[in-house]
Amino acid sequence: MKKILALALCLCMVLAAVPALAADLLPAGDTYPLKTDKTITWYSQDCLNPHEKYGNWTESPFHTNLAKLLGVNIEWSFPTTGADGSSFTNTMMADPGSLPNIMKGYFMDTANQLLEDEVIWDLTDYIQEYAPAYYAWLQTNPAYDRAMKTDDGRYYAFGFFREDGGWNDSYLGPVVRQDWLKECGLEVPTTISELENVIRVFKEKYDAQFAFANDGRFRQAGVQGAFGAYATGYVASDYGWFVKDGKVGFGATQPEWREYMKWLNKMWTEGLIDQDSFSLDDTSIKAKVETGKSGVAYTSMGQLNLWNKDMGGDYWIGVHFPTADDGSISSQFGGFGIGTHTTVITKTADEETMKLCLQMLDYAYTQEGFLFWNYGIEGESWEMSAETGLPKWTPLVADDHDNDPMTKYNGATWGNSCIQATNLLYLKNSQTAIEANDAFFYTFGKDEYFADEAVKEKTLAVTGGWKWPVGITFTTDESDKLDLLGGNSNLNTYVAENYAAFITGSKDIADDAVWEAYLAGFDSLNLTKILEIRQGALDRYEAR
């Protein structure tokens, strides 16, 4: 009962705080069903696979219902089970003549080349007429519009947006054992010194260490923000780059990053960090965190939820990203609520078919389509809750004990050409997970975030403002140059290796000569030239 009350309160707060929900802003979709006998082929690289309980999409309610609602026959396809999605897409792309009409993948990097080679449709001339809802949505936020077109203003894709903005993009963060905090009479840590102290006390009292899965979690974004730094050791993809006053920077060469390394090295040498952290993953870390070998860790809200489930109680809680002792923080894990997913229409669709595809994709950005993509069909999988005025699951979903049962009926759970409702995330996740996400995102306090515009701005700057923006496109020429310069791969290897060496002490981070040699190493990796190219792309993006 308490939990339900808490949840209701929580939802009320959100309701009170968010002035208008996306659903209210969106135009009505009264042109559907479209009534055509055409069959459209639709490929989705990931995030839209039929639920594991179904043999194929013909059994899946979401996929069949969407076709019914749109009034168009859809022939779905997905990567073969077990195949690597991006490799599968790339293999398909090798035969442009027989691509599906609609393809969902990650085409931002190659958009210019695909348009040049006429593999995908340039939607600029058609988008306002045939996808008015989507176009209107893009106009609600300049960042959305900028992310979804090329430098010369061509629209080419339908994107993924979170209704909440950046909240759920901060799904990772530091977590601690709250029962131990109580036992030791400690406060929930908010600064880096407090966090360090908690780790120390836990080590003394429980012989527990700070543990994290380095690859894929901690290395992407750790607690560098407390030191004024912007990057950890992960510079593959776009982590590692930061934007400050319109200038691109490379985090792992900054003096602040060095301070961060010094701190991690100190923790490592004093035996406060679990030595296995470099080879742990989400599965193997469980043996540490669920058996009391660790009391401070770093993980996602979903994993935290699993740990607590396994342990049978709310042992682990999410805490704020630690700030410096003066309360300042430069960066943390997060984003702006714009995904890198792109859904494009390929040239296998003739002009008429392309227009039809536009209308089909536009549906997700209308009021009706938004509800369908997020919850499924009203009365079947969801109904309006009288208390909250928001959709809630019917017993069909609520009593279904399969993994993520809502994915049988909706399409927005993971990300696709749609807008993800915040309420969906609340319905999907447990209370602990939501609270953890709150702790990760509202670094300067949740109440303050909604009460004070300045705090809100500060939060957004720290979570997403420093990041390399989603939707920047390189020209074909630039991508080719980057490939030849060694691109991200060598940089990533170099930083990852030195990051490990600095932490474990096999290279002495305190030694200026070592640091200088490390910086000099970037010359042979063409960092300066790569930064120039990136600056150019950023400038063009800003000018869009």
Next chain:
Amino acid sequence: MSVKNAGPIAHYRHLNFGQRVVRDWKLNKWKYLLIIPVLVYLALFCYKPMYGLVIAFKNYKPTRGIERSAWMDPWYAWFEKFFTDPYFGRLIGNTFTISILTIVFGFPAPILLALLLNEINHNKFKRTVQTITYMPYFISMVVTCALIRVYCQQDGLLSDIVVFFGGERQNWLMNSGNYRTIYIISEIWQTIGWNSIIYLAALSSIDQEQYEAARIDGANRFQQCLHITLPGLMPTITILFILRMGNILNVGYEKTLLLYNSNIYDVSDIISTYTYRLSFGGGTPQYSYSTAIGLFNTLVNVVFLLATNFISSKVSDSSLF
């Protein structure tokens, strides 16, 4: 194995190769039809795909296909990039080191095991040992490496043993000094039984009368082993060795990928893992560059294969061709 004195051809040694083929054609016209399927197979599945190698000289984009992708300027740009890569030296060094260490320690191990097994008369015991030693071969690589990683953790089995003898706990795979030892030992553990099978088969074909004759001459078991068993195994050993040398740069990426971490890249990063990261380490996959590295890999392998074959045919009678 060399087939120098095979059949009736020997009688026509005075004819040159062309004349012999013509003669053979006349005699066995219809039998030649039988090799057509094999030729078609080779052409389709072994030679035609080689066409794809041209992307090593092009800037390949999947949507443009092989034909329409532009040539690199200069054509060797990808190779140049690889040779001037800051990691080139280290990659080659590591690949050769791991490969050579595996050959030095891993190649003789199954031979020794086969010889030892051969000396056992108790049949049941022999079979049990054989079964136990080749069992690990059937464990999936992912499982094997997961086991190794767990044993090597700071609270793993290895640390427990070391602590028992008064040492310190550590994660053994975090230390560059340990990596190669762990790699080679686990490699031997996993393959020793399986690889010994072929030697055991070769051993069973050695004429028993030779042993009898040796015993009559007063040779003890060690001498028998040295003078009869080993020479009997020699052709098999040579062929397998030549084939092994043809794979010198093909150190499996799966095992390295599953075992290494960024702290020990300096000893563990090899060509294949480097290529893997090029394709799956974030960003768009670099097809042309990976292909260029693959082509370079193959060329080195071929050189080693030919060289070993050449040396072998000079110093002994056995060679592949």
